[in-house]
Amino acid sequence: MDNLDYIESYFTKSPGLAETREFENRIGTDPAFAEEVAYYLSVLQVARQDAQEEKKRHFKEIYQKQRFTASVPVRKLVYYIAAAAVVTALIFGLYVFVQPPSPQQLAKQYEQANLQSLGVSMSGNSDPLETALGVYNDGKTSEALSMFEKIIQADTSYYTAKKYAGIAALRLKKYDSAIQWFEALDTYTGLHSNPAKFYLALTLMERNQSGDIAKAKDLLQQVVQDDGEEREIAQEWMMKMQ
Amino acid sequence: MNSAGSFRYTDQEIIEQLRQSGIDKRRSEEELFNRFAYFIREGITKHALSEDESFNAYSDTLLAAFENINNAHFEARASLKTYLYQIFHNKCVDLIRKKTTNKNSVHQAEAISDKLMLLSDSARSVVQKLIDKANWNQLREKLGQLEEKCRQLLMYWGDNYSDKEIASLLQYKTADVVKTSRLRCLERLRKLYKVE
Numbered sequence: 001m002d003n004l005d006y007i008e009s010y011f012t013k014s015p016g017l018a019e020t021r022e023f024e025n026r027i028g029t030d031p032a033f034a035e036e037v038a039y040y041l042s043v044l045q046v047a048r049q050d051a052q053e054e055k056k057r058h059f060k061e062i063y064q065k066q067r068f069t070a071s072v073p074v075r076k077l078v079y080y081i082a083a084a085a086v087v088t089a090l091i092f093g094l095y096v097f098v099q100p101p102s103p104q105q106l107a108k109q110y111e112q113a114n115l116q117s118l119g120v121s122m123s124g125n126s127d128p129l130e131t132a133l134g135v136y137n138d139g140k141t142s143e144a145l146s147m148f149e150k151i152i153q154a155d156t157s158y159y160t161a162k163k164y165a166g167i168a169a170l171r172l173k174k175y176d177s178a179i180q181w182f183e184a185l186d187t188y189t190g191l192h193s194n195p196a197k198f199y200l201a202l203t204l205m206e207r208n209q210s211g212d213i214a215k216a217k218d219l220l221q222q223v224v225q226d227d228g229e230e231r232e233i234a235q236e237w238m239m240k241m242q
Numbered sequence: 243m244n245s246a247g248s249f250r251y252t253d254q255e256i257i258e259q260l261r262q263s264g265i266d267k268r269r270s271e272e273e274l275f276n277r278f279a280y281f282i283r284e285g286i287t288k289h290a291l292s293e294d295e296s297f298n299a300y301s302d303t304l305l306a307a308f309e310n311i312n313n314a315h316f317e318a319r320a321s322l323k324t325y326l327y328q329i330f331h332n333k334c335v336d337l338i339r340k341k342t343t344n345k346n347s348v349h350q351a352e353a354i355s356d357k358l359m360l361l362s363d364s365a366r367s368v369v370q371k372l373i374d375k376a377n378w379n380q381l382r383e384k385l386g387q388l389e390e391k392c393r394q395l396l397m398y399w400g401d402n403y404s405d406k407e408i409a410s411l412l413q414y415k416t417a418d419v420v421k422t423s424r425l426r427c428l429e430r431l432r433k434l435y436k437v438e
Contacts, residue, residue, distance in 0.1 A: 011357050024365040038372030047400025056301045
């Protein structure tokens, strides 16, 4: 370990002429020492590559979460449009014969299926947002909401925290608060993917006060037009709410 | 927020964060990823790459940029967007040229080249020959066999985090403890590596 300490000091501090000469002499005359230098640098290389692979995996998770809907190759688009037409026809056919669920039921079904737990990164770092997501996933929604709100207080422009604060408020049926967070999220117009309008519609559908459903329909229409996040679900709901 | 009013940090703020502390650094890496993720779509439409290939080109672009920003090789003569797009374009062209070889390889780190340059030609040649003989797969496998905290510590070290930052991230008492622990981890890894 003494040699490793010495090797590390050499590479991390700026060695003087005498130290450089001594270090290089040892490399030339002591094969075991040279092996240790090579080992130290090899591990550094492998550790660096591992760190980069981990980052790439993390980026992949973010990318998959945000689903780049427009990245479908054009040649496949024809098949998807045809499939969508068939699905639309089927949904329409079913609508004729089967009474569709109410907007509130649709919203609750979505919430149960998609918002009971939220994705956390595998990095294991101590990012407060990751900690709050862990608390949320443990079912402590109220506690998680307070944590998200604290994060936003510390950094008022942190849009991801606003999204999660809105979701937690929605789960707690604090609809007015959820709407405030999603409206705040909606002001970030330059994001390549922003689910604010969809979540606003979801909240309004679940709250179901006078005028809420009409507003939710407008928002869903915008999601479909803008090719926004959860476009397919927005389209399906619009059909069911006609 | 930038001039578009949509993102939290300016180019300069992102560059400073990438060069500094742990959690801010990670957050700014994500910020940068999100900001230019639409390049992936351009890789598909303009270069006819598959989504996976374009994603890999974009990720490798960011990894190269992080390294250059960290090593102060990035001089900020152009905006981050222009700089990243140039790298991305070159990566796409490279991918098209070498489409049959090693599509998913990660950005090749050059963590040690700067360090090797600290040595004279003769000493460098001795060390380089020994490094070339290293069994990389085995070393990686043994690194994976270390206990999680050790592995994390070495990964942060490989990613240029300072001992002070690592202390905060992995809840060590001081930077000195991090250094001692790292040397112990290196020693443990060497024993595992030697056994084979």
